[in-house]
Amino acid sequence: MIKDGRFILDGMENVVINIGKVTTEEELAEQEWEPMGPTPKPGILSLRNWDHRLLKDFPPFYAPICDMCCLCTYGKCDLTGDRKGACGIGIEAQQARMVTIACCIGTAAHAGHANHVLHELIKWRGRDHPIDLGPYIDVEAPIIRTVVGTRPKTLGDLEEVLNYVNQQLVHVLSSTHTGQEGSYIDFESKALHVSMIDNLAKEVADIAQIAGFDFPKGDPDAALIDFGFGAVDRTKPVIVFIGHYPAVSVATIDYIEEHGLSDKMEVCGICCTAIETSRYSASAKVIGPLSMQQFFVRSGIADVIVLDEQCVRTDLLEEAQKTGAPLILTTDKICYNLPDVTNRDPDKVVSDLLNGTPGVLISDPLIAAQVITKTALEIKPKRDALNHLPELDEVQKLAEECIECGWCDRACPNSLPVKDAMIKAKEGDFGGLSDLFSPCMSCGRCESECKKDLPIISMILKSAQDIAFGETYTMRAGRGPVLDTEIRKVGAPLVLGEIPGIVALVGCSNFPNGEVEVAKIAEEFARRNYIVVATGCSAMAMAMYRCEDGQTLYEKYPGSFDAGGVVNIGSCVANAHIVGAAIKVAAIFARLPLRGNFEEIADYILNKVGACGIAWGAMSQKAASIATGTNRWGIPVIVGPHGSKYRRAYISNKELSEWELYDKRTGEVVEGEPAPEHLMYPAETMEEAIVLTAKLCIRPSDNAKGRQIKLSNYVDLYKKYMGTLPPDLHLFVRNERDIPITMKDEIMEYLEEAGWKPRKAIGDPSRLVPEEEV
Amino acid sequence: MTRAYQCANVPGPHLGKVGTSASVAAAIKRAERPVLIVGSDLRHLDWALDLAKERNIPVVATAHVAGAMREKGVRPDREMGAIEITNLLKSPEWGGVRGEGQHDLAIFTDVLYYLEAQMLSALKHFAPHIKTISLTRGHQPNADQSLPNLSEKKLAEFLAGVMGELNES
Ligand code: SF4
Ligand code: SF4
Ligand code: SF4
Numbered sequence: 001m002i003k004d005g006r007f008i009l010d011g012m013e014n015v016v017i018n019i020g021k022v023t024t025e026e027e028l029a030e031q032e033w034e035p036m037g038p039t040p041k042p043g044i045l046s047l048r049n050w051d052h053r054l055l056k057d058f059p060p061f062y063a064p065i066c067d068m069c070c071l072c073t074y075g076k077c078d079l080t081g082d083r084k085g086a087c088g089i090g091i092e093a094q095q096a097r098m099v100t101i102a103c104c105i106g107t108a109a110h111a112g113h114a115n116h117v118l119h120e121l122i123k124w125r126g127r128d129h130p131i132d133l134g135p136y137i138d139v140e141a142p143i144i145r146t147v148v149g150t151r152p153k154t155l156g157d158l159e160e161v162l163n164y165v166n167q168q169l170v171h172v173l174s175s176t177h178t179g180q181e182g183s184y185i186d187f188e189s190k191a192l193h194v195s196m197i198d199n200l201a202k203e204v205a206d207i208a209q210i211a212g213f214d215f216p217k218g219d220p221d222a223a224l225i226d227f228g229f230g231a232v233d234r235t236k237p238v239i240v241f242i243g244h245y246p247a248v249s250v251a252t253i254d255y256i257e258e259h260g261l262s263d264k265m266e267v268c269g270i271c272c273t274a275i276e277t278s279r280y281s282a283s284a285k286v287i288g289p290l291s292m293q294q295f296f297v298r299s300g301i302a303d304v305i306v307l308d309e310q311c312v313r314t315d316l317l318e319e320a321q322k323t324g325a326p327l328i329l330t331t332d333k334i335c336y337n338l339p340d341v342t343n344r345d346p347d348k349v350v351s352d353l354l355n356g357t358p359g360v361l362i363s364d365p366l367i368a369a370q371v372i373t374k375t376a377l378e379i380k381p382k383r384d385a386l387n388h389l390p391e392l393d394e395v396q397k398l399a400e401e402c403i404e405c406g407w408c409d410r411a412c413p414n415s416l417p418v419k420d421a422m423i424k425a426k427e428g429d430f431g432g433l434s435d436l437f438s439p440c441m442s443c444g445r446c447e448s449e450c451k452k453d454l455p456i457i458s459m460i461l462k463s464a465q466d467i468a469f470g471e472t473y474t475m476r477a478g479r480g481p482v483l484d485t486e487i488r489k490v491g492a493p494l495v496l497g498e499i500p501g502i503v504a505l506v507g508c509s510n511f512p513n514g515e516v517e518v519a520k521i522a523e524e525f526a527r528r529n530y531i532v533v534a535t536g537c538s539a540m541a542m543a544m545y546r547c548e549d550g551q552t553l554y555e556k557y558p559g560s561f562d563a564g565g566v567v568n569i570g571s572c573v574a575n576a577h578i579v580g581a582a583i584k585v586a587a588i589f590a591r592l593p594l595r596g597n598f599e600e601i602a603d604y605i606l607n608k609v610g611a612c613g614i615a616w617g618a619m620s621q622k623a624a625s626i627a628t629g630t631n632r633w634g635i636p637v638i639v640g641p642h643g644s645k646y647r648r649a650y651i652s653n654k655e656l657s658e659w660e661l662y663d664k665r666t667g668e669v670v671e672g673e674p675a676p677e678h679l680m681y682p683a684e685t686m687e688e689a690i691v692l693t694a695k696l697c698i699r700p701s702d703n704a705k706g707r708q709i710k711l712s713n714y715v716d717l718y719k720k721y722m723g724t725l726p727p728d729l730h731l732f733v734r735n736e737r738d739i740p741i742t743m744k745d746e747i748m749e750y751l752e753e754a755g756w757k758p759r760k761a762i763g764d765p766s767r768l769v770p771e772e773e774v
Numbered sequence: 775m776t777r778a779y780q781c782a783n784v785p786g787p788h789l790g791k792v793g794t795s796a797s798v799a800a801a802i803k804r805a806e807r808p809v810l811i812v813g814s815d816l817r818h819l820d821w822a823l824d825l826a827k828e829r830n831i832p833v834v835a836t837a838h839v840a841g842a843m844r845e846k847g848v849r850p851d852r853e854m855g856a857i858e859i860t861n862l863l864k865s866p867e868w869g870g871v872r873g874e875g876q877h878d879l880a881i882f883t884d885v886l887y888y889l890e891a892q893m894l895s896a897l898k899h900f901a902p903h904i905k906t907i908s909l910t911r912g913h914q915p916n917a918d919q920s921l922p923n924l925s926e927k928k929l930a931e932f933l934a935g936v937m938g939e940l941n942e943s
Contacts, residue, residue, distance in 0.1 A: 061857060061860075061861055061864075061896065062896060062899070062900070063857075063860075063892035063893060063895045063896040064785070064895050064896075064899055065785070065892065065895065066785060066786060067785050067786025067787065067788065067895075067899070068786050068787070078786060078787050078788075080786055080787065080788045080898070080899065081788075081898070081899055081902065091899050407781070410779055410780060410781045410912075410923075411780075411781060411782070413780075413888070415779075415780065415887060449781070512886070641886050641888065641889040642888065644857070644888070644889050644892040644893075645888065645892065647892075649857055651857060651858065651861055653861055653862065653865065655862060655868065656862075656865060656867070656868065681855070681857065682857055682889065682892075683837070683855065684813060684814050684836055684837035684855065684856050684885065684886050684889055685814045685837040685838055685886075687837065687838035687841075688814075688836075688837040688838050688855060691838070692855070721838040721841050722838060722840040722841045722844070722853060723840070723841045723844040723845070724840070724844065727852070727853060
């Protein structure tokens with residue numbers, strides 16, 4: 001038989017013969033699941049037009065944090081103003097170059113994690129271990145489908161994706177070498193490219209983890225996990241895992257279970273390893289986000305401290321030693337000059353640790369699990385005798401040593417009033433120190449500057465002991481991807497605006513005023529029926545708060561991806577599922593083909609999916625690549641005020657910009673609107689971020705009812721915080737039908753004053769040049 | 775040498791001056807089209823509003839400061855983010871807060887210190903047409919002129935001194 005130009009032999013229907021190649025039915029199905037789009041495995045140049053269009057509407061705004069470059073030996077070069085470096089680079093290109101480097105580092109961290117976890121899981125489960133995300137997820141890897149153009153079915157299939165990731169990362173990083181790219185716009189394009197590659201790496205990592213560790217597969221009712229210092233039973237040996245890579249904590253939980261020790265030990269975590277571990281076992285405790293790291297170590301609660309990778313304090317060996325807790329390192333990323341004892345008899349390693357060896361490196365998770373458990377069990381009684389924090393009278397004595405120089409306040413990233421707290425503590429009033437516990441990130445910069453070497457973090461923690469050790473919260477375990485069934489339900493209302501938006505609270509815990517603001521932002525939008533999703537340290541920070549009725553956000557609001565849900569998606573790598581959800585709206589609701597079809601999908605998201613990320617405590621290079629990658633897919637991101645130190649924002653200039661879009665229905669250029677107005681924006685205060693979030697969820701595709709809902713939220717929030725109507729309201733009212741009915745009179749009056757004229761809503765808004773014009 | 779208030783904030787070889795009440799007042803007097811940008815720290819709101827009123831300087835309220843101003847019965851000329859006003863100030867073609875032409879002096883007060891440092895950096899590099907003064911607590915080396923590092927009491931005296939100098943003319 002001849003079918004589609006191929007030979008199929010009778011009786012051998014599974015085999016198709018092409019000239020020079022034999023193709024199996026499976027390969028054929030892979031070839032035919034969707035026609036291949038224009039840009040499978042894009043290189044740096046493939047999506048450059050899209051980037052340039054984004055950068056036209058949202059031009060980079062640079063705020064150098066350093067006026068110089070010291071990357072090569074011509075330097076230091078002064079780039080202030082219109083000066084150039086010896087290589088010819090100017091200040092704008094240098095900022096874009098540094099942003100590109102940050103995005104490369106962030107991508108490398110996620111790709112390192114993905115490589116690491118995938119290869120470990122292939123060792124554990126085999127290359128053929130299936131990727132099965134359960135009965136409610138057919139579009140299992142939306143980012144891989146859209147960017148790479150493949151559908152991974154087994155762990156082994158993910159290797160091909162990582163090969164592409166690794167290759168693109170090399171190309172982009174190489175462009176930052178002295179004497180390569182010189183245009184800031186093209187550096188930005190490269191930053192966007194490598195950050196999209198970061199999305200891929202994260203998707204690979206989390207899909208591998210879900211498949212290999214059997215993490216929840218999008219379960220809206222994932223378990224509620226006990227959270228906080230107070231959740232830890234200190235009568236038992238306590239193991240804390242810090243970092244992001246969960247193979248060791250998973251192996252330790254297995255080891256503990258296999259040896260019947262589950263009731264006898266406490267396993268807890270800080271940062272994303274905490275989220276991952278609680279995805280594996282609901283009995284694992286979450287201590288909190290990164291901002292709790294130094295507080296918890298200083299508390300001395302942990303009998304063994306285990307580090308894996310990313311965002312871990314680099315002085316933890318010294319800190320752990322002060323508490324008598326052995327430190328176990330478990331990946332090649334963090335070695336701290338400690339001996340690699342992976343091949344030594346584990347019992348001898350345990351004995352060394354009990355006899356004072358401060359720490360070891362063990363790169364095999366299964367061996368590490370054994371050493372960690374045995375050491376914790378045996379060292380616990382020895383450590384019980386130790387005191388880790390000063391008593392309150394000792395805090396007062398220490399405070400008396402303070403010379404009131406004020407350098408602590410000036411070293412503190414948030415300029416917290418440490419000196420005043422010390423002055424109070426001298427009089428036995430610990431209220432000032434205790435008040436610092438919530439906004440303090442336990443970063444230790446104040447201590448490091450203090451002329452009297454006062455242990456300020458320990459003094460704060462002791463003074464706040466009732467809050468720090470007394471409070472227990474709950475966090476819903478990271479549920480992983482959004483279900484196709486959920487997308488089917490919310491797709492239309494999201495695109496039409498009737499669900500006013502997806503608000504994604506993501507990223508690190510470098511908050512300007514402590515964790516509570518993230519929770520307040522989440523609550524504001526959950527109450528207003530937005531879909532609130534969270535990951536990483538922000539998902540944890542949100543747990544450290546009680547609503548007026550005493551419930552945590554995770555207790556009060558459902559975990560489903562639906563209006564009014566508060567959804568913990570998972571760790572940093574699970575951020576891929578947030579972008580994935582937006583992609584799935586395009587695939588499932590709009591039936592757009594994903595395969596190798598990046599531009600059309602990103603254009604759809606930018607113009608039609610009202611989503612806004614908030615990285616309120618963005619600190620790391622990973623947060624830079626997460627945000628920039630999200631931007632390339634057309635999703636705006638607000639960062640906290642510290643985010644201004646990333647040096648670059650993407651903001652429009654509504655008083656000077658033209659908002660031209662295409663209407664795909666007519667092929668015409670039409671007058672658009674600043675929706676979204678910015679793509680990457682550092683806000684000064686939580687209140688500003690809240691108001692802006694409501695605005696950045698507005699999209700040209702909103703129908704009249706949807707626009708009314710979005711505007712009523714924007715107006716209501718603006719009034720709440722600014723006491724009046726928004727001064728740019730006229731830009732978002734296309735015609736009278738868009739005006740929220742309950743606000744009609746006052747808005748009409750405002751519009752008349754503003755000289756507003758009605759305009760047509762755009763039928764099918766797009767930023768892509770219609771085909772006939774190309 | 776006076777160090778930045780946030781002491782690691784060392785931008786590079788070109789650092790602004792530590793102002794005095796007299797030098798700040800002189801720069802304000804010299805300016806043809808100054809603008810006052812008031813941020814969220816709200817330490818000297820009354821002083822800032824007095825300055826604006828006395829000298830007829832347009833006020834931009836950043837973050838959610840407009841709410842606090844309205845509570846005092848004051849309507850700012852504009853309300854927008856710190857980065858939005860900075861972005862407008864960068865563009866030579868922008869017509870200014872009151873449409874009278876781009877400003878020649880931007881006075882920042884009480885914007886969150888480190889965010890303000892970044893905004894001042896943007897203007898230092900990309901807005902040669904604008905002079906900058908920071909009256910936010912603590913020295914800001916990216917501003918053409920900013921405060922020395924003062925206690926609250928001394929700072930109040932400094933600001934009163936600025937008003938005194940301005941009123942003398
Ligand atoms: S440890 Fe806390 S008080 Fe000290 S510098 Fe860091 S945030 Fe500020
Ligand atoms: S740096 Fe140390 S000595 Fe100086 S005020 Fe702060 S706590 Fe006191
Ligand atoms: S800027 Fe960041 S990476 Fe550098 S020393 Fe400070 S905390 Fe560490």
